[in-house]
Amino acid sequence: MQLALRDVTIGFGDGPLLKKVNLEVRQGESIVLIGPSGLGKTVVLKLFAGLLKPDGGQIIIEGRDLHALKFREQVQLLLKMGMLFQKNALFDSLTVGDNIAFPLREKTLLTEGEIQDKVGYFLEAVGLAHARTLFPDEISGGMQKRLGIARALALSPQIVLYDDPTAGLDPITSRKIADLILFLRQEHKSTTISVTNDMARAYQLADRIVMVVDGELIVTGNKRETLAHKDPRVSQFIHGDLTGPLTESLT
């Protein structure tokens, strides 16, 4: 087990968003989080990334309780993780190349030449070699996603968190991004946790699917198990039905 949530509770004002939830992620596994908007999928990712502190419970990374560690130890542990943000969070004052070079300059002892070689490798991998000197706002949404992925992978993390990697993209670009994630996962042998509500991409990416709903995490399993899942909330969500427990609870 590489990552785990143990009895984690977190809320933002109106009661807890997640109530004593548990989740275990094995090394090399690909987990996909699905669920209605605003119910805590991104929160799960941010908890693993150390960007949010739970009100109760433990975040376990490689057997260590993240928030019981000293700041420096936390930073070292979190360096094993890369994250693609929902809206990419690219540094708009830096060029495409410098966005990828930033973590390499900050956290490695590589020479500038070696950094540029690595930047070239990642840009090649995500098909952005031609855009190296452009700024993020000069490239398309799909290219920004690919740049976000390349930056998240710059430090060769063992765990990669993808927050809605295909949001707002057309089906073809969305498919290309999912293929890229799978390719990079195989290449770097990394563990991945992705958030998406695009079920086709979820089935493509997931070893296991987890639904975040009503403050709980429902592990639904792989594609076949998810499709056959008994919980009416899961079945309503994956089929996009307008009537069912999810719409009732919303109204």
Place this chain on the structure above:
Amino acid sequence: MLKVLKNLVDDIGACMMFLRDMIRTGIRTPCTWEAVCVQIWKVTVQSLPTTMMAGFFVGAIMTVQFTMQIKAFGALGYLGGLATSATVREVGPLLIAFLLSGKVGAFTSAELGTMRVTEQIDAIRCLGANPLQEIILPRFLGIVISSFILLAAGLLMSIFGGLILGAFFAGINPEEYIRHIPTIVSKFSIYSGLFKCLVFAMILASVCTYKGYTATGGAKGVGRAVVSTAVMTMVGIVVSDWLTSLLSETTLVLFRGDLF
């Protein structure tokens, strides 16, 4: 009213804790001088023309005002000293602080607020870097150091403005205008002006970085952070001006004739 007061006290407390974290970060993991120099350059270039123009007119205004007052006493010769002393001790630091607050304070707060709401600050953390060290500390030091450079530039221009107006308005010989500056502008006036400049710059730098860093709620939140920065810095500068003036005068009374 009570709620407003409570929010203000909360804000001041949180801002002080932010400043403490920043100083702690600066001691443990200082930022690079290169990053600070970039910020000094940005702030100085951004505000130099405005500061110099304002400095010129402040000198001119002081000269016009003092001319009217001291002409009756036949002490026009001291005009340069009086106008410069007032600028060094009070008007200069206050002017620089207000100019920086309007321009650099608002800009920094908006810039950091945008970085916060677009998750760029979270991204910096995720990439293993410390945002306080990477983006806050260089901006803080850049604003503080630049305010001294701008004070010097503004002061020179105010002497120049006073000198020109003194020659045209009161018919004072420029040589005489400058000769009396050291007579009236004491070391104490300079220390007092520099101290005020430091205090104002620190208030401005802490408030604008804190407000930007903690902005929430999209574009509206960034707007709120900028407005809040403007209000808090203006109030902070005026209140601290009163406190530093009181402190300066008390120090002057205590040590008069010995050190100054």
